Amino acid sequence: MAAVESNLVDLSGAPARRRKEEIIRRIFQSAAAVSVIISAAIVFSLIGRAMDFLFAVDVSALFSPSGWFPRRGFYDLRTIVAGTLIISLIALLVSGPLGVGAAIYLAEYARPRMRRWLKPILEILAGIPSVVLGFFALTWISPELVQRIFEGATLFNLTAAGIAVGILITPLVASVSEDALRSVPVSLREASYGLGASKISTTLRVTIPGAISGIAAALILAISRAIGETMIVAIVAGGTGGSPFRLNPLQPGQTMTGAMTALAIGSDQVKGEALTFPSLFFVGLLLFFMTLALNVVSERFVRRVREKY
Amino acid sequence: MDQTALREVENIERHEGAFLRTAVVHHELAEPDTPLVFEIDALNVYYGTFRAVRDVSLGIHERQITAFIGPSGCGKTTMLRCLNRMNDLVETARVEGGVKYHGVDLYDKKVDPVEVRRRIGMVFQKPNPFPKTIYENVAFGPKIAGFKGDMDGLIEQSLQKAALWDEVKDRLKESAWSLSGGQQQRLCIARCIAVEPDVILMDEPCSALDPIATGHIEDLMQEIKDEYTIVIVTHNMQQAARVSDVTAFFTAEVHGDQDRRTGVLVEYDRTEQMFTNPSDERTENYVTGRFG
Amino acid sequence: MSGGVRTMGTGDIVAAKLQHRRIDLRGKVFEYLLLLSLLISLLFLAVLLFEVTSRGIGVFQERGADFLTGRLSVVTAMTAGVGQAIMGSLLVLVVVVLVAIPIGVGAAIYMEEYAADTKVTRFINVNIRNLAGVPAIVYGLLGLVLFVQILPGITGGKTALTGGLTLAILVLPIVIITSSEALRAVPDSIREAGIGVGATKWEVIRSHVLPSALPGILTGTILSLSRALGETAPLLLVGATTGFLATGGANFFEMFRDSYTTLPTVIFRWSSLPSADFRALTSAAILVLLAITILANAAAIILRNRYERKW
Numbered sequence A: 001m002a003a004v005e006s007n008l009v010d011l012s013g014a015p016a017r018r019r020k021e022e023i024i025r026r027i028f029q030s031a032a033a034v035s036v037i038i039s040a041a042i043v044f045s046l047i048g049r050a051m052d053f054l055f056a057v058d059v060s061a062l063f064s065p066s067g068w069f070p071r072r073g074f075y076d077l078r079t080i081v082a083g084t085l086i087i088s089l090i091a092l093l094v095s096g097p098l099g100v101g102a103a104i105y106l107a108e109y110a111r112p113r114m115r116r117w118l119k120p121i122l123e124i125l126a127g128i129p130s131v132v133l134g135f136f137a138l139t140w141i142s143p144e145l146v147q148r149i150f151e152g153a154t155l156f157n158l159t160a161a162g163i164a165v166g167i168l169i170t171p172l173v174a175s176v177s178e179d180a181l182r183s184v185p186v187s188l189r190e191a192s193y194g195l196g197a198s199k200i201s202t203t204l205r206v207t208i209p210g211a212i213s214g215i216a217a218a219l220i221l222a223i224s225r226a227i228g229e230t231m232i233v234a235i236v237a238g239g240t241g242g243s244p245f246r247l248n249p250l251q252p253g254q255t256m257t258g259a260m261t262a263l264a265i266g267s268d269q270v271k272g273e274a275l276t277f278p279s280l281f282f283v284g285l286l287l288f289f290m291t292l293a294l295n296v297v298s299e300r301f302v303r304r305v306r307e308k309y
Numbered sequence B: 001m002d003q004t005a006l007r008e009v010e011n012i013e014r015h016e017g018a019f020l021r022t023a024v025v026h027h028e029l030a031e032p033d034t035p036l037v038f039e040i041d042a043l044n045v046y047y048g049t050f051r052a053v054r055d056v057s058l059g060i061h062e063r064q065i066t067a068f069i070g071p072s073g074c075g076k077t078t079m080l081r082c083l084n085r086m087n088d089l090v091e092t093a094r095v096e097g098g099v100k101y102h103g104v105d106l107y108d109k110k111v112d113p114v115e116v117r118r119r120i121g122m123v124f125q126k127p128n129p130f131p132k133t134i135y136e137n138v139a140f141g142p143k144i145a146g147f148k149g150d151m152d153g154l155i156e157q158s159l160q161k162a163a164l165w166d167e168v169k170d171r172l173k174e175s176a177w178s179l180s181g182g183q184q185q186r187l188c189i190a191r192c193i194a195v196e197p198d199v200i201l202m203d204e205p206c207s208a209l210d211p212i213a214t215g216h217i218e219d220l221m222q223e224i225k226d227e228y229t230i231v232i233v234t235h236n237m238q239q240a241a242r243v244s245d246v247t248a249f250f251t252a253e254v255h256g257d258q259d260r261r262t263g264v265l266v267e268y269d270r271t272e273q274m275f276t277n278p279s280d281e282r283t284e285n286y287v288t289g290r291f292g
Numbered sequence C: 001m002s003g004g005v006r007t008m009g010t011g012d013i014v015a016a017k018l019q020h021r022r023i024d025l026r027g028k029v030f031e032y033l034l035l036l037s038l039l040i041s042l043l044f045l046a047v048l049l050f051e052v053t054s055r056g057i058g059v060f061q062e063r064g065a066d067f068l069t070g071r072l073s074v075v076t077a078m079t080a081g082v083g084q085a086i087m088g089s090l091l092v093l094v095v096v097v098l099v100a101i102p103i104g105v106g107a108a109i110y111m112e113e114y115a116a117d118t119k120v121t122r123f124i125n126v127n128i129r130n131l132a133g134v135p136a137i138v139y140g141l142l143g144l145v146l147f148v149q150i151l152p153g154i155t156g157g158k159t160a161l162t163g164g165l166t167l168a169i170l171v172l173p174i175v176i177i178t179s180s181e182a183l184r185a186v187p188d189s190i191r192e193a194g195i196g197v198g199a200t201k202w203e204v205i206r207s208h209v210l211p212s213a214l215p216g217i218l219t220g221t222i223l224s225l226s227r228a229l230g231e232t233a234p235l236l237l238v239g240a241t242t243g244f245l246a247t248g249g250a251n252f253f254e255m256f257r258d259s260y261t262t263l264p265t266v267i268f269r270w271s272s273l274p275s276a277d278f279r280a281l282t283s284a285a286i287l288v289l290l291a292i293t294i295l296a297n298a299a300a301i302i303l304r305n306r307y308e309r310k311w
Helices: A014-057 A077-109 A114-125 A128-148 A158-182 A186-193 A199-210 A212-228 A232-237 A256-263 A277-307 B076-082 B111-120 B134-145 B151-160 B181-193 B211-225 B237-243 B269-277 B281-287 C005-018 C025-063 C083-114 C119-132 C136-150 C160-184 C188-196 C201-230 C232-237 C263-273 C276-309
Strands: B004-017 B018-028 B037-047 B050-063 B064-068 B091-102 B120-123 B197-201 B229-233 B247-256 B263-270
Touching: A014 A277, A014 C119, A014 C160, A014 C201, A077 A114, A077 A158, A077 A199, A077 A212, A077 A277, A077 C025, A114 A158, A114 C276, A128 A158, A128 A232, A128 C025, A128 C263, A128 C276, A158 A212, A158 A277, A158 C025, A158 C201, A186 A199, A186 B181, A186 C136, A186 C263, A199 B134, A199 B181, A199 C025, A212 A256, A212 A277, A212 B263, A212 C136, A232 A256, A232 B211, A232 C263, A256 A277, A256 C232, A277 B091, A277 C119, A277 C136, B004 B111, B004 B281, B018 B263, B037 B076, B037 B197, B050 B076, B050 B229, B050 B247, B064 B076, B076 B229, B076 B263, B111 B120, B111 C005, B111 C136, B120 B181, B134 B151, B134 B181, B134 C263, B151 B181, B151 B247, B181 B197, B181 B211, B211 B229, B237 B269, B247 B269, B247 B281, B263 B269, B269 B281, C025 C276, C083 C119, C083 C160, C083 C201, C119 C160, C136 C160, C136 C232, C160 C201, C188 C201, C201 C263, C201 C276, C232 C263, C263 C276
Parallel strands: B018 B050, B050 B263, B064 B229, B064 B247, B120 B197, B197 B229
Antiparallel strands: B004 B018, B037 B050, B037 B091, B247 B263
16 A cells, blocks of 8 residues: 555556446446337338338329228328318417417516416426326317307317317427526516516517527427327317318318327227228328427427527 | 715614614715716615615716726625616515605606616626617617607617727628627617617626727717716726716625625715725725725 | 706606606506416316316215226226226336336436447437427337237237336336436536545446435436326227226236226227216226326426425
8 A cells, every 4th residue: 555556556446346337337328229229119110011001002092082091991191181280280279379378477477476386287287198188178178169169060070189289288388488488598688678678578579589499499399299199189089980081170080190099999890901000000100200300390499599598 | 175075973883792883974075067867865775684785875966977886795786776776677676765866756656667767778797789680789779669760870870979880880780699799888888878868877897898898988988978977887996997087985794694795885976086085994995905 | 966957957857757657558468468378278277177076076976996996897887997997007107117217217327427428429319309209109109019019929919018118118218308307417526526535437326426316317207107107099009908808816917918908098998988977987087097197296396396405
């Protein structure tokens, strides 16, 4: 242990200890690698079978005017994409104003005591499973809200599904928007007040424009979640046996996710043809790429807010 | 030699075994050159239960540069922000005592703080231009106030007065954030001027700038002081000596076991007088650099 | 003090202008509109809770705990219960905990403590964030291919084990992200102190970093499990039973490789049965699910708030 001896002693440490450290490091590294493996697995498992479907199917069947009736061999993509987009649009119309409005209130107007109560309640809303909202859509939103306001709406319709999906994603929109608003520095607000601007002027002219990238990110994220939502659609949108091409949101319809569910559980008793089941993977692949693209775009907007300040 | 006229009311209190002289001092200039703009009377500012500023009384005169100096934590910025009701933005802030602006009580219930800030503008410590174009930054204030006249002309005039026009006249549509720190601060001054205020409050406007940019701003202040009443907070004594006509020296009282300091006004006099022949020992210690 | 005619004149004008306090109508209306948007969301929540409770509370009043232990049925409402569903959910959650938590926390430890900031690391990060945004049903597809079609030998096909593994993959990104945040919140000074006395990286992590990050990791775990509990779509794709479930006397471990159902799956199936009796049952089942979910989320929030105050 003398200082002189340490010059001659090897400072590289006990080999057993180092080996143990290396093993532990490798273990954690493989855990991280699992995430990459999962991504690869998703892509490969989907692509293989989706391609099988695509090569085997008649292209005309993909744009069949008869609509989406997979068990009869009609795989009209327009029907299910239209259904998906209609529901997403309605969900955006609901969650956009509600979510962004709530975010502005919480970030700019609410007193600290109010925030302490309101935020957790919003988070509880975020934790409600989609089946519950689907049931609520079927038993209340559709009969009490949609059917009362709109004549000729059936019990199963896209609007009720859209509203329920909107409620589902409102907390997400509120949360991301609020983060964006709070990242606008106080100094900019002070500058505005110092020039004699009122609170509403400051909020509308300085704070919201300053956070606009983040709010855009929130809305894009909302669309992505709405597109991927399954259970609400499966319960209340109708169209489980199939659906013709329809743009009327007051009628039943089918979405990409609903179609996948129907195919998987075979909710109608008709057996279908050979390509019925593989169509599931094709739609799944489509869905995967759509949501991936939206999420990437949303990320880019969030990064723009962070870089700004 | 001009002397400050003092009217002292002394309260001697026993405080934990030590004698504390609590003097409520009204500071006025004996022979003012110009009329009063602000009359501050026994001003106390609280954040919650903590008193940040204690019993400040003084009068600020028109078309002069008044400097608030003192060590850090002595309430200078808090004082300044009382003059345009910016402390309203802090939830826990409470103001007691009087601030009269041209004879009107600024904190009267009927007074609209938005209107106050249109007449009493502020330039902040760190330049804070909006993430918009140079033009839009200067135009913001007038637009809010409902200005309908020649906006281009107003912009040019304001930028001229802020000694920035020549540097930016060809790039008004560029982002304000592309300017240097010193230019940004002059832009903030132009933005403030565009609203045609009566008073300009400056909270350590040069502390984030290099010496050359600081020099520009100090020159600018001398040029515009004929049009605006300027009150500047600075921790840089030499700057106060260079730039101001009148100086108020604040210091911080530390209260026993607490770590919080309360600001009090020590002395208020013409700058030349305060720096060559201060009346109070504390002032003398500060301006000669014995403590700071 | 204030002398001179000029000051008086200005003062009058100033007084007149300053004291005319406009009632900022636009501002107030705007503020109340914003508050309204917040309250509408909460209103929906309130209506939902009211509806579900009023429909479902009767089941508990009539049958009490019998509902919780009853067997799954889609035919006879009077004896149908969520007992098997609760069991199935439990089995699935056990698998999720055993698989997703170790791998997730391990991955987070690697990313935050070991990995250097290279292109590969950044790619992995991006990848994890993308996985977090993939719709649940796509994970169901993955599970279908991997666990039902390719690996039935290990999983037994459409079993609770399959369901658990599928959901474990689904919540893995969430576990990684929340654990990473918890680890990042631990100040570097703690790490430096440990290294400074000659401890190895793992020793520092094990004895200082992990314990400090534990509340945050726990919060993330609870939120992930709560999410997994409420998931239905992926389980439908990997074969959770929705109709009749025959479980005869298998022991606990065998149940993993057996058919199963979960609470949200049952809710889904029953919601398609329009009779008033089954509507009541569905509502009662929802009450059970919500109770567990809200309790879990509340616990996570309380844990997070108490943990945040520490720093």
